[in-house]
Amino acid sequence: MAHDILIVDDEADIRMQIAGILEDEGYEPREAATSAQALEAVARRQPALVILDVWLSGSDLDGLQILEQVKRNHPALPVIMISGHGTFDMAVSATKMGAYDFISKPFKTDVLLHTVARAIEESRLRRENESLKRLSGAATVEDLVGSSPALQEVRRAVEKVAGADSRVLITGPAGAGKGAIARVIHAKSHRRGGPFVQLNCAGLQAETLEAALFGLEASEDRPREVGVLEQAHGGTLLLDEVADMPLDTQAKIVRVLHSQRFQRLGGAQTVEVNVRVLATTAKDLKALMEQGAFREDLFYRLAVVPMSVPPLSERRQDIPALAEHFMKQAAAAKGRAPRRLGDGAVTALQGHSWPGNVWEVMNVIERLLLDAGGGEEIGAEAVMQAIGEGGRDGDGWDAAEVMNRPLREAREAFEREYLLFHLTRFGGNISRTAEFVGMDRAALHRKLKGLGVNPPGRGGERAGDERADDDADQAAGAG
Structure with missing residues (x-):
C-alpha cells in the first residue's frame, strides 16, 4: 500500500515538482496551498507524512503555526519543513516544535527522498514498538x-x-x-x-x-x-x-x-x-x-x-514444538539458559487438556523455566506442579463417574481414554502408539476396534482396516 504524503506549499510549481518526484517512487501525494486546505486535508484523512513550507502567501497561518496545530492534534505524524529563506534559528525552532527535519530550497532530489523514507520508516518502527508494548508475549x-x-x-x-x-x-x-x-x-x-x-x-x-x-x-x-x-x-x-x-x-x-x-x-x-x-x-x-x-x-x-x-486439546501433536518454542522465548526474555524437557515432561504436557490453550502453555513453560534448577532436565513431576492440577485434568475423563461403573465398563472407559490420548499424541500413527504402549500392532488394532475407537485425523476410517492403517503408518514414517 503506497504511503499518503501531503505537500503544503503556496507555489504550484514546487508542489507539482515534489509530487512528481514522490509519484515516481511509488508514493501517493496530496497537495494544499494554504493553511485552511492543509488542515482540512489532514482532517479528511491523516497522511503518513507532511512536507510543509514555512512561508505561505495568501494563507491565514504560516508553516510554523500549521506545524504547531498538526503536532498538537497528531503528535506522531512526521512533518518535514522546507524553506527557500530558512535560517539556523528557524530550523531549531521547527525541530523544537516537533518537526522531523528541515530542508532548504532548492533541495536535491536524493536528499528529499532519503529524508522522506527515513521519516516514514522511523514512524513505522515507533508504531510497531507501541503495539508490542500493548501486546503480550x-x-x-x-x-x-x-x-x-x-x-x-x-x-x-x-x-x-x-x-x-x-x-x-x-x-x-x-x-x-x-x-x-x-x-x-x-x-x-x-x-x-x-x-x-x-x-x-x-x-x-x-x-x-x-x-x-x-x-x-x-x-x-x-x-x-x-x-x-x-x-x-x-x-x-x-x-x-x-x-x-x-x-x-x-x-x-x-x-x-x-x-x-x-x-x-x-x-x-x-x-x-x-x-x-x-x-x-x-x-x-x-x-x-x-x-x-x-x-x-x-x-x-x-x-x-x-x-x-x-483448541489445543485437538492438536496435542503440536505441544512439544510449542513447549520448545516458548522455552526458548522465555529464556531469551529472562536472560537464562533454556531448560531441556525430558520425555516424561513432554508426555505430561501432552496429557493436559489445556483449557487456556496456547496462552496456558506459555505461562506453564515460563513457570518451569523459573522453577527449574540450573542445568537440570525438567521431569513429569515438575510439569504437574507447574500446571497446578496434579497433571492431566481429565479432558473427557471423570473419575467420580467411572468409580460408579462396574469393573468391566470402568476398565473399558480407562482403556478408551488412554489409547485415544496416545493416538492423538502420535498423530494417529498406529505403529508408534503400539510401540509406546507396549502392545503388538495387530493386537492394538483389535483392541481399538473392540473399543470403537477411530484413530484421529484419519478421515473416519475404521481402526480395524489394517491395510489403510499400513498406508497411513508408512506415510507418517516417511514424514
Whole structure:
C-alpha cells in the first residue's frame, strides 16, 4: 500500500515538482496551498507524512503555526519543513516544535527522498514498538508453531487468503492463537508495510468503543484523537472479540465496511480510509444472531472468509514444538539458559487438556523455566506442579463417574481414554502408539476396534482396516 504524503506549499510549481518526484517512487501525494486546505486535508484523512513550507502567501497561518496545530492534534505524524529563506534559528525552532527535519530550497532530489523514507520508516518502527508494548508475549509470535494436520490446514488457509484483501472472521476458543493468525495474515499481505492495529471490543461500552473506533474531534479542552480506523489506513484493523460489540455500534460498523467512510465523534468532517478488517471471536455468532444479539448483515460482511482455529486439546501433536518454542522465548526474555524437557515432561504436557490453550502453555513453560534448577532436565513431576492440577485434568475423563461403573465398563472407559490420548499424541500413527504402549500392532488394532475407537485425523476410517492403517503408518514414517 503506497504511503499518503501531503505537500503544503503556496507555489504550484514546487508542489507539482515534489509530487512528481514522490509519484515516481511509488508514493501517493496530496497537495494544499494554504493553511485552511492543509488542515482540512489532514482532517479528511491523516497522511503518513507532511512536507510543509514555512512561508505561505495568501494563507491565514504560516508553516510554523500549521506545524504547531498538526503536532498538537497528531503528535506522531512526521512533518518535514522546507524553506527557500530558512535560517539556523528557524530550523531549531521547527525541530523544537516537533518537526522531523528541515530542508532548504532548492533541495536535491536524493536528499528529499532519503529524508522522506527515513521519516516514514522511523514512524513505522515507533508504531510497531507501541503495539508490542500493548501486546503480550504470546502476541509477538511471528509464525504458527506445530505440525498437526489441523494447524497445517490453518496454514494453508492463511496462505490462500493473505494475498487477497478479503475480510476474514477467525473463530476459536480463547487463547487458541486467533490474534497471532491475524498478524500472520497481515504480515503475508500486500499491506504488510502499513500499520497493524488491534482493538479489543470486549467489555467496552458503546460510547467508549465508538470513540476508540472513530476517534474524537478536537474541542476547546482536548486535541483531536484519531481512532483505530484512521490509524489503520493503508493497513489492517483487527476487531478482537467482535461478538462483544454493542448492537448500535455494529450498525455503524456495517456502514463503514460498506463505504470506508465515517465521521469522528463530535465532528462533521468525513474521513475516508482504506483498511482491511479482520475479526476474531470465541463465541457462536450464529447463535447470537438467533438471539438478536449480533447483526446478520455484520456477520456476512465480516465472514467473507471464515476461518476456524481448533483448541489445543485437538492438536496435542503440536505441544512439544510449542513447549520448545516458548522455552526458548522465555529464556531469551529472562536472560537464562533454556531448560531441556525430558520425555516424561513432554508426555505430561501432552496429557493436559489445556483449557487456556496456547496462552496456558506459555505461562506453564515460563513457570518451569523459573522453577527449574540450573542445568537440570525438567521431569513429569515438575510439569504437574507447574500446571497446578496434579497433571492431566481429565479432558473427557471423570473419575467420580467411572468409580460408579462396574469393573468391566470402568476398565473399558480407562482403556478408551488412554489409547485415544496416545493416538492423538502420535498423530494417529498406529505403529508408534503400539510401540509406546507396549502392545503388538495387530493386537492394538483389535483392541481399538473392540473399543470403537477411530484413530484421529484419519478421515473416519475404521481402526480395524489394517491395510489403510499400513498406508497411513508408512506415510507418517516417511514424514
